[in-house]
Amino acid sequence: MTVSADGSQVSYTCDVGFSLQGVPSQECILATSGSSVQQQPSCVICGTLFSTAGLEVIQFTDGERTYAEFKCDPGYTMSGKTIISCRSDGTWNASQPTCEVCETLTPPSVGDVSIMTDGEMTSANVTCPAGFVLDSSGTLNCRADGTWNFDVPDCVCEPPPSLQNGETIISADGLTARYSCQSGYSLSGPTTRVCQSDGTAWTDEDPFCVQCEELHLGVT
Known part of the structure; x- marks a missing residue:
């Protein structure tokens, strides 16, 4: 008072x-008369x-x-x-x-998951090591029923350098790279490389296309 x-x-x-x-x-x-307290x-x-x-x-x-x-x-x-x-x-x-307790998240085989909150909602942030990228959104939100709005993304290798005078085909899951050279060139190196799950990126070294020697026809 x-x-x-x-x-x-x-x-x-x-x-x-x-x-x-x-x-x-x-x-x-x-x-006074009539007043109230x-x-x-x-x-x-x-x-x-x-x-x-x-x-x-x-x-x-x-x-x-x-x-x-x-x-x-x-x-x-x-x-x-x-x-x-x-x-x-x-x-x-x-x-x-x-x-509500959030469902347990399993980190990708290569990468980390960090949990944070604003006091109302818990979020998860997925990150990849150098040489790897996420194949989908790296931020997940835990809903009021404890479920997550997305599945945990995977860390896949960054696309390898383009093959000069050739073609590089990456598989849909981002884990396999296949190489071929244009006509007049031969491939030096692996025809197929795989993104390794142990964090060491692509197998083997980058291949390259070697130009073939010109063929000279003899005159008769």
């Missing part, structure tokens, strides 16, 4: 965990909030209402409202949310 410097007004605030029932302030008035308000205790797996609760107040803000730990995603308020009768305006 805070009284103004001139003593004409009083203001009321409640501690965290309580909400105000009644008027937040009153003025000193001359009691307001009752002093009270601070009503708010209902108990329960801790659940992966859930953090932070309560704060503006002096009139107590609020509860919820955050989920990494590996969990929230189902429900992030902030609820305690009404003047001590009840909350919504049920407290739950933090």
Whole structure:
């Protein structure tokens, strides 16, 4: 309770965990016939909030209402409202949310998965080592039911250099490269290379096309 410097007004605030029932302030008035005097308000205790797996609760107040803000730990995603308020009768305006555990992610054979959260939703970021690229989106979001919006992508080798005077054909899954040379050239090196799953990129060295010597016809 805070009284103004001139003593004409009083203001009321409640501690965290309580909400105000009644008027937040009153003025000193001359009691005359027909005037009414307001009752002093009270601070009503708010209902108990329960801790659940992966859930953090932070309560704060503006002096009139107590609020509860919820955050989920990494590996969990929230189902429900992030902030609820305690009404003047001590009840909350919504049920407290739950933090649903996210499904376990298996990292690609080459690459890493890092888990992060903004307190409401958990995200996963998939990265590849040097020489490899992702074959689809590297960012996944854990939905409110604990499932992920995408499958974990694979890390495939970066496309090898183009074959000068020849052709390089990469398989649909990005794991195999086949080489051939134009007419008048012969291939020096492997005709097929494979993207290795141990992180050492392509097998063998880059092939190249060697120009054939010109043939000279004899004169008879």
